Amino acid sequence: MKKRLKSQFLFYDRWLDRHWIVRNMEAFQDLIVVILCLGLFAVMLIQLWGILIALTQAPDYKQITAKILFILILVELFRLLMVYLQEHSIAVGVAVEVTIVSVLREVVVHGALEISWIQVASICGLLFILGGLLLVCAKTPHMDCISANTKFCPVKYGEIRQHEIEREFKHSRRCEEIA
Numbered sequence: 001m002k003k004r005l006k007s008q009f010l011f012y013d014r015w016l017d018r019h020w021i022v023r024n025m026e027a028f029q030d031l032i033v034v035i036l037c038l039g040l041f042a043v044m045l046i047q048l049w050g051i052l053i054a055l056t057q058a059p060d061y062k063q064i065t066a067k068i069l070f071i072l073i074l075v076e077l078f079r080l081l082m083v084y085l086q087e088h089s090i091a092v093g094v095a096v097e098v099t100i101v102s103v104l105r106e107v108v109v110h111g112a113l114e115i116s117w118i119q120v121a122s123i124c125g126l127l128f129i130l131g132g133l134l135l136v137c138a139k140t141p142h143m144d145c146i147s148a149n150t151k152f153c154p155v156k157y158g159e160i161r162q163h164e165i166e167r168e169f170k171h172s173r174r175c176e177e178i179a
Contacts, residue, residue, distance in 0.1 A: 030085060037081050044074045062109070069105040073098060093137035100130050 051067050054060065076098040083091040103123060107115065115123070 026088070033081050033085055037078060037085075040074055040078050040081070044071055044078070047071050047074070062111075066105060066109040069101065069108060073101050073105060076101060093134060096130050096134045096137060100127065100134070103127060103130075 047067055047070060051064060051071075054064050054067070076094060080091060080094045080098065083089075083094060103126060107123060112120070
């Protein structure tokens, strides 16, 4: 019995080609991400306008600080979407950074003195875990980098360079033995 090809569904030589479907779905997802980027950019402009209006009136520094931190969160989300458009994968490190800034924004908005000790302990635990996750993300090479066989990947290129150094060392040792 003949096995079916992995690149096609049950209907061989018909319109259900998996590569065609995946290619079109990826294009549609890219369109959605571009629309989200434009929406985030519009929200950032609205927030900046709100900050300028708030500065002209009697300034409430707590609210202005909250709006500035909110814009920073939007900038990080925008960066996350840009990384997704370039690599078609979510950058976990950037997502963790967004979460950390979001948690700290809530502490600033509500005030550290107005939060109960249980919430402060929970926030500290969450920030500790997110910080650990951020360290792990910083120390772990990206999987796309490892699977790609390019000299721009420090892991792969480092391994290739180490083999070249070992080969040169063996070759130089043979030359010394001959001489």
